Amino acid sequence: MSYQALYRVFRSQSFEEVVGQKHVTTTLKNAIARNKISHAYLFNGPRGTGKTSIAKIFAKAINCTERHDGEPCNECASCISITNGTNSDVIEIDAASNNGVDEIRNIRDKVKYAPGESRYKVYIIDEVHMLTTGAFNALLKTLEEPPAHAIFILATTEPHKIPPTIISRCQRFDFKAISTPDIIDHLAYVCKKENIDFEQEALAFIAQSAEGGMRDALSILDQAIAFGDESLTLTHVLNVTGSVGKEELRQLTDLIIKHDVRGAFDLYHQLLSAGKEVNRLVNDLIYYLRDVIVDFATGERQDGLIYEVELSTIYEMIDKINDTLVSMRFAVNMNLHFEVLIVKLSELVKLKERVSGPAESIDHAYIDERFKAFEDKLAAVQLNPVAAAPSKPVRKETKAKNHFSMAQIETVLDNANREDLTYLKENWQSLIDHVKQNDQRALVSLMQNTEPVAASSTHILIKFDDDIHSDIVNKDEEKRQQIESIVYTIINKKVKMVGVPDSQWLQVRHDYIQNRKAQPAETPKKQDIVKTAEELFGKDTINMID
Structure with missing residues (x-):
């Protein structure tokens, strides 16, 4: 006997053997066992998922003389003839090549004759969506008033191309793509039956390449076995499919x-x-x-x-x-x-x-320059308190306009690290969801369009899409503390929150990096500025502002 492809050798011959379509096989078995058989069925689903196989099993089961619980026996004369394709009462039609109105009229003329050797005549029309409009109209009358001995099974991969008048007269079964684990298990069963040594990685790759189709999986397996000379490895599969490891x-x-x-x-x-x-x-x-x-x-x-x-x-x-x-x-x-x-x-x-380069790579020399400038200013005041004019600050604070403090932002960036930021980003949506679940509407509007841009173990810097929301968080101590308490429940860290508007974040960050790079790497020893100021002006005249 000539060689048969694996997908033909291992075609399911009973409902129990079908892989991955339990919802279909169970329904059909129960309908047959209870003698509640419809006159028309529509099998819809991806290619290679068992539509035609189940249609033939169904034809065997309803005509089987020795069936048990809806399953065909596969031993009686009717089952054997249907399996071999010699039963004249089970007619399989390919609508892709027989899609004209004349072919359907021919079916309509012959369907009224009683079956010759079986109980039911079963018409299996594959790729039914390929029928022309005239052919569908010719089929419609037969589906409306079929003879008691005739059953139609329509199979398709594109049900949206079938007229609703046809679909409404059928029991529709939606086949699903077979899961990867089910395909792997069935391929392993086939290899053991064929005495083929195999690698589990090879079966997994075949199952992934088949994209839910058992017929495709068996075809790839057949080709890979032939390439590997009765053995199966991942390398063989990659070479056969043209894939990359x-x-x-x-x-x-x-x-x-x-x-x-x-x-x-x-x-x-x-x-x-x-x-x-x-x-x-x-x-x-x-x-x-x-x-x-x-x-x-x-x-x-x-x-x-x-x-x-x-x-x-x-x-x-x-x-x-x-x-x-x-x-x-x-x-x-x-x-x-x-x-x-x-x-x-x-x-x-x-x-x-x-x-989004790592914050720890930023040079910290800029802060040293600010300390030195302040020290020079204090020295000038000590030498000539009257004549000394206030020197121009190194960086202009934008506090008056935007209500955010550069000093606070620099405090966050100086100690920022990638780990804390990544962890905060991963849990930020949980924070927003927490606010929504607790119906805190005022906080929801504030936090809706926000994103963490820097974080350390003690501070977090949050970017706000709306400038006004950033200003509110920076000015309103109560709202800020509410958000900080929610952050603590999410990330289990007590941190101080600082806001920055989205419209100025990139410029602030750019200026910060540039000022770090422009200074020497060595950090001079810093003096206690507060103590120096107290010595110069007296402790009672000093007012500390964060």
């Missing part, structure tokens, strides 16, 4: 994050030379980043520079990859699009590094 994807993302565009180009062309497909490479890259996001969520981080990138940046990387995938559908030269994608991803990472 996680190690190559890790190397590619490492080069992108290091901004080594030339190295990323070289690796990309090596993959092309090894027979990898560009479309498959783009999809594999998306799946790889998806796995990275899952690792972030579960805390199980692997090797690779991609785990040092912020999660928001990875989301933007996926968006750019998706945009490239859409553009490649209409592209003549897909290689060029992928090379441009490499540059875009590298520039995106570089931009994010520039905007």
Whole structure:
């Protein structure tokens, strides 16, 4: 006997053998067992999920002379003839090639004749959405008043193309994509039946590539087994599908994050030379980043520079990859699009590094300059209290206009660190949700459009979209303390909150960094300024203001 493909050899022959469609098989079994059989069914779902297989099992079950609990026996003459495709009362029609009105009229003329060897005549019309309008109209009359011995099973992957008048006369069953674990288990069962040595990683990759279709999974498995000479490894599957392994994807993302565009180009062309497909490479890259996001969520981080990138940046990387995938559908030269994608991803990472660089790398020399200027001012007052004029401050405070203190902002930035900021960002939405749940409307309006931009163990700097909200938080001690108490319940830290308006945050941050870089690295020994001021002017005349 000639060789049969695995998806034909292991086609389900009973409801019990069907994988991943329990909601369909249970309903049909119960209907058959209770003799509540409808005259028309619509099976809708993705390709390779068992629509036609279940239709044939259903045809066997309703015509089986020895069925038990709705299951066919697969041993009687009727079951064997339907399995072999020789039963004249089970008619399977491909609507993609027989979609005209004449073919449907032919069915309508013959359906009135009684079945020859079975109890029911079963018409299985596959890809029914391909029928023409005239064919649907011809089928409609038959579905309205079918003979008692006739049952129609319509199968489709695109139910939205079927007229509502047809759908309303059928019992509709929505098939779902088969889950990855179910596909892996079934592939392992097939390999054991065929005495094939396999790697679990290979089965997992096949299940992922099949995208919920068991027929696709079995076809890939069949091809990989032939490539590997009766054995199955992940390398065999990658070679057969033209996919890229996680190690190559890790190397590619490492080069992108290091901004080594030339190295990323070289690796990309090596993959092309090894027979990898560009479309498959783009999809594999998306799946790889998806796995990275899952690792972030579960805390199980692997090797690779991609785990040092912020999660928001990875989301933007996926968006750019998706945009490239859409553009490649209409592209003549897909290689060029992928090379441009490499540059875009590298520039995106570089931009994010520039905007949100680590706070601990900032030079602290600016504060020393301010101390020195104040000391010089005090010395001038001591030498000539009358003639000494107030010197121009190093940085102009914007307090009068915006009600935020540069000194307080600098206090946060001086001690800011990446760990506290990351933890605060991850829990910030919980804070806003907490305020909403407690119906604190005044605080909700304040916190709705906010974002933490710097944090330390004692202070947090919050950016407000509206300048007026920043002013309210900085001036209203009661509201600020309310928010600080809620922050304590969320992150379990007592911190002081400082607000900054979004319209001025970038300029404030830029000025802060530039002033740090402009000063020498060495920090001179600071004097006690308060004590010096008290000695100069007397303790009673000093008023400390934060």
